Amino acid sequence: MKTFVAKEQDVAKKWYVVDAKDRVLGRLATQIAMRLRGKHKPVFATHADTGDFVVVINADKVALTGKKWDKKIYYHHTGYIGGLKQISAKKLLEKKPEDLLRFAVKGMLPKNSLGRRQLNKLKIYVGTDHPHKAQQPEILEI
Secondary structure, three states: OOOOOOOHHHOOOOEEEEEOOOOEHHHHHHHHHHHHHOOOOOOOOOOOOOOOEEEEEOHHHOEOOOOHHHHOEEEEEOOOOOOEEEEEHHHHHHHOHHHHHHHHHHOOOOOOHHHHHHHOOEEEOOOOOOOOHHHOOEEOOO
């Protein structure tokens, strides 16, 4: 008997909707990353993109525990000398609320081209409306 190896084109990809309202950021991000990678499926393979699409709504209503709104700092570098920039979680929520969740999920995915493709299957929206109703996404309770 031969060993089954999953191929990306043979795996059926589903669409899920997740409501981020009053959900803790890290706990929500782990569940989303698991769905994007496909680790919940029996045909999971580390080398193939077997995951599903995830649509997140109400990204601006996500929760952080403790004093992380003020103490959690996100850094990025502009590429110029002395160009290290920082922003707190509270200011990032005001400026780009979808990036708060995107950065959390991105850190949980592989750091290669496969991880970048998996991150492209994550769709994050601030309100309750999203343009993916034609895909008939299932509601995912986390």
